[in-house]
Amino acid sequence: MRRLAPVTAVLAGALVLAGCGTDSGSGSGSGASRAELSVSGAYMPQPVSDSMAAGFLTVTNKGGTKDELTSVTSDIGEVTAHETVGSAMQEVKDLDVPAHGQLVFKSGGSHLMFEKLKRKPKQGEKVTVKLHFTESGTVTVEMPVKSATYTPKTGH
Numbered sequence: 001m002r003r004l005a006p007v008t009a010v011l012a013g014a015l016v017l018a019g020c021g022t023d024s025g026s027g028s029g030s031g032a033s034r035a036e037l038s039v040s041g042a043y044m045p046q047p048v049s050d051s052m053a054a055g056f057l058t059v060t061n062k063g064g065t066k067d068e069l070t071s072v073t074s075d076i077g078e079v080t081a082h083e084t085v086g087s088a089m090q091e092v093k094d095l096d097v098p099a100h101g102q103l104v105f106k107s108g109g110s111h112l113m114f115e116k117l118k119r120k121p122k123q124g125e126k127v128t129v130k131l132h133f134t135e136s137g138t139v140t141v142e143m144p145v146k147s148a149t150y151t152p153k154t155g156h
């Protein structure tokens with residue numbers, strides 16, 4: 001049941017692929033390095049609802065080119081990115097991952113919203129989430145399900 005190692009391998013493979021070959025898309029910016037993404041701190045609090053869940057993670061871009069998160073998919077249901085505005089949530093599309101920057105989904109702010117769940121994730125399980133980026137393609141993340149009240153430690 002330990003799936004961390006394969007995921008790391010997938011990520012490393014994706015980065016290697018993104019790093020070699022010639023750019024077929026954005027032609028400008030000669031000398032600027034490609035987007036170089038890594039995902040950290042992914043988790044899903046065990047949902048209290050049968051149909052909805054939230055997920056959090058941080059995408060870090062070490063490269064010199066911005067990337068864009070265009071969609072998120074998962075085998076357990078439909079996923080959209082939401083931002084919190086006041087006490088309401090609204091869907092957001094095409095989220096930027098700035099060059100040398102981060103895209104952060106965290107409790108109280110932006111989050112991944114899982115809806116129409118086919119099953120209810122339980123603490124200790126992992127949920128497979130695919131993040132689709134303009135530059136870097138698909139990055140697969142195994143999101144561990146934590147307790148309903150879990151909050152990550154802040155800081156480094």
Ligand code: CU
Nearest residue numbers: 082089111113
């Ligand atoms: Cu939401």
